[in-house]
Amino acid sequence: xxxxxxxxxxxxxxxxxxxxPAGLAAHNGVSPHRRFAVYRDNVAFGLAAALESxxxxxxxxxxxxxxxxxxxxxxxxxxxxxxxxxxxxDDLPAFTETFEPARAVPYxxxxxxxxxxxxxxxxxxxxxxxxxxxxxxxDPARLHEVRIETHPAMRLLRSPFPVATIWQMNAGGEAREIxxxxxxxxxxxxxxxxxxxxxxxxxxxxxxxxxLAGHPLEAAAEAAFAETPDFNLxxxxxxxxxxxIACRFQI
Numbered sequence: 297x298x299x300x301x302x303x304x305x306x307x308x309x310x311x312x313x314x315x316x317p318a319g320l321a322a323h324n325g326v327s328p329h330r331r332f333a334v335y336r337d338n339v340a341f342g343l344a345a346a347l348e349s350x351x352x353x354x355x356x357x358x359x360x361x362x363x364x365x366x367x368x369x370x371x372x373x374x375x376x377x378x379x380x381x382x383x384x385x386d387d388l389p390a391f392t393e394t395f396e397p398a399r400a401v402p403y404x405x406x407x408x409x410x411x412x413x414x415x416x417x418x419x420x421x422x423x424x425x426x427x428x429x430x431x432x433x434x435d436p437a438r439l440h441e442v443r444i445e446t447h448p449a450m451r452l453l454r455s456p457f458p459v460a461t462i463w464q465m466n467a468g469g470e471a472r473e474i475x476x477x478x479x480x481x482x483x484x485x486x487x488x489x490x491x492x493x494x495x496x497x498x499x500x501x502x503x504x505x506x507x508l509a510g511h512p513l514e515a516a517a518e519a520a521f522a523e524t525p526d527f528n529l530x531x532x533x534x535x536x537x538x539x540x541i542a543c544r545f546q547i
Contacts, residue, residue: 425540440514487540499524
């Protein structure tokens with residue numbers, strides 16, 4: 297009985313067209329419809345506000361009113377599954393891809409994914425990046441066997457749009473005309489205190505994704521060269537330390 301009441305209440309809160317839960321009454325005896333409508337709106341606007349705090353660059357792209365409508369539509373179909381709203385909105389990019397008014401901004405879902413990656417990196421566990429000496433201490437003859445323990449904050453994103461450039465322009469960066477609309481592969485990490493966003497060179501995504509999956513350096517190099525024959529392996533290995541991606545090298 298209680299489960300049925302809770303289910304009908306949840307449905308009524310999320311769907312403006314749903315009937316009021318059975319047994320609902322106002323303390324002064326008047327119709328509860330108006331009071332419940334206020335409560336329903338407060339829930340929707342509260343969840344929308346939680347999403348707005350996570351996606352400032354996306355709001356800068358489409359405007360506050362557009363994003364509010366998008367967020368409320370998402371909240372009604374995808375209520376939080378946890379009282380912790382830190383991760384609420386991870387499904388928003390996929391929802392946005394089906395949101396008809398957003399089709400005119402096809403890169404918006406990937407900008408959202410980048411904002412999610414930045415938030416995840418910010419809240420990821422702390423770890424000490426490997427020093428340069430850890431790399432120089434490796435036996436060159438066994439370099440192909442090396443596996444990399446990657447930083448917990450490391451995130452990768454591949455987009456057919458210049459997503460990092462678009463994000464940067466709408467996150468306080470310099471506004472300029474984008475003349476090259478080629479896709480960008482992006483690394484997001486937080487080696488120390490600040491979250492960093494870097495555009496990867498060709499082959500860089502395949503290289504890092506293979507390492508992130510737990511494969512040895514040889515497999516990562518093969519994946520990168522298969523995608524980009526002139527991939528700069530030496531620079532990529534050095535970049536593992538320079539970017540704070542690697543925490544430990546192990547055979």
